[in-house]
Amino acid sequence: MRKEEIKSLSKGILVLVLYFLYYTCSSYLLNLIGYSNFNLTGKVICNISIEVILIAIVLIIYKNQIINNFKDYKNNFKPYIKKYTEYWAFAVALMIIANIIIINIYPNSQATNQQAINELFKVAPIYIIISSVVLAPIIEELVFRLSFRCIFKNDIIFIILSGITFGAMHIIGSYTCLADWLYIIPYSIPGLVFAYTLKKSNNIFVPMSLHFMHNGLMMAVQVILLFLR
Numbered sequence: 027m028r029k030e031e032i033k034s035l036s037k038g039i040l041v042l043v044l045y046f047l048y049y050t051c052s053s054y055l056l057n058l059i060g061y062s063n064f065n066l067t068g069k070v071i072c073n074i075s076i077e078v079i080l081i082a083i084v085l086i087i088y089k090n091q092i093i094n095n096f097k098d099y100k101n102n103f104k105p106y107i108k109k110y111t112e113y114w115a116f117a118v119a120l121m122i123i124a125n126i127i128i129i130n131i132y133p134n135s136q137a138t139n140q141q142a143i144n145e146l147f148k149v150a151p152i153y154i155i156i157s158s159v160v161l162a163p164i165i166e167e168l169v170f171r172l173s174f175r176c177i178f179k180n181d182i183i184f185i186i187l188s189g190i191t192f193g194a195m196h197i198i199g200s201y202t203c204l205a206d207w208l209y210i211i212p213y214s215i216p217g218l219v220f221a222y223t224l225k226k227s228n229n230i231f232v233p234m235s236l237h238f239m240h241n242g243l244m245m246a247v248q249v250i251l252l253f254l255r
Contacts, residue, residue, distance in 0.1 A: 031179075034176040035176060035177055037087055037088065037173070037176055038172075038173040038174065038175070038176030038177040039173075039177060040087060041084050041087055041088075041168065041169060041172075041173040041176075042169065042173050042174075042177070044080070044083065044084070045080070045084075045165070045169045045173075048076070048080050049195075052076060056072065056076075059072075066149070066150060069150075070150055070152070070153040073153065073157070074153065074156060074157065074161070077157065077161045077165065078161070080165060081161065081164050081165050081168070084165065084168045084169070085168070088168065088172060091172075091230070092230070095229045095230050095231050096231060098229055099229055099231035099232070099235075106227060106229070106231075106232050106235070107235065110223045110226075110227065110232050110235075110236060111236070111239070113219050113222065113223055113236070114216070114219065114236040114239060114240060116219065117215050117216045117218075117219035117220075117240075118216075118240070118243075120212075120215045121212040121215050121216065124211045124212040124215060125212050128205065128208045128209065128211070128212070131205075131208070132204075132205040132208070143158065143248075144248065144252070147248065147249075147252065148252070154245075155245060158241050158244075158245055159238065159241045159242050159245050160238075162237075162241060163234055163237035163238045163240075163241055164234065166192065166237065167220065167230055167233050167234040167237055168230070170188050170191060170192040170195075170217060170220075170221075171188055171220055171221055171224045171230060171233050171234075172224070172230045174187060174188040174191070174221070175188075175221075175224060175225075181225050184221060184225065185218055185221040185222055185225060186218070188217060188218070188220075188221035189214045189215070189217035189218030189219075189220075189221050190210070190214050190217070190218075191217075192213070192214060192216075192217030192220075193210040193211070193212075193213035193214025193215075193217055194210055194213075194214075196209075196210075196213040197209060197210050197213065216236075216237075216240055219236075220233035220236060220237060221233070223236060
């Protein structure tokens with residue numbers, strides 16, 4: 027294995043470890059600083075700060091690659107958007123079909139993760155918009171796409187593991203029944219497509235842009251539905 031490959035692999039593993047430590051240990055750290063006693067504003071500031079710090083650390087780890095990818099993305103913005111938006115639209119169509127099938131199998135079901143987001147939106151809409159539409163696409167693409175790509179060089183293995191892990195992370199920790207596990211399918215679909223676009227473009231800003239669009243659209247639909255109820 028060449029020096030550059032070892033360096034890339036090491037970065038990918040490091041970022042995955044950091045992310046999963048954040049995912050599993052953040053609640054314990056928050057308890058240590060008396061998070062439960064904070065008012066809503068304090069909790070929002072604390073959550074956003076932790077997410078921003080995590081993003082900053084990962085960006086530093088991938089600094090050179092991020093800079094080079096951004097230059098390429100800026101120079102090829104229109105071709106990238108024109109070409110890869112079609113892939114995203116395909117993913118949305120597949121998600122809708124998968125959700126319809128699951129609802130027909132389990133009427134009135136909804137992913138527990140989505141229920142939690144809906145409830146949090148009612149209490150802290152600004153936070154959930156910032157977190158879901160801005161911060162989540164950045165960290166999730168850096169972790170589930172860029173880091174997985176650094177570790178898995180085989181295209182098929184990378185795409186499958188990146189997509190399914192991405193889908194599973196939206197379910198693990200919040201599932202309550204079999205229907206929740208079925209929702210791994212619609213959650214994994216955009217992950218698979220985002221991974222494919224990274225493989226095709228070799229630029230992390232392509233799937234990240236699609237992820238921004240995807241979460242922005244989902245949030246807009248959610249806001250509309252909440253106001254219509």
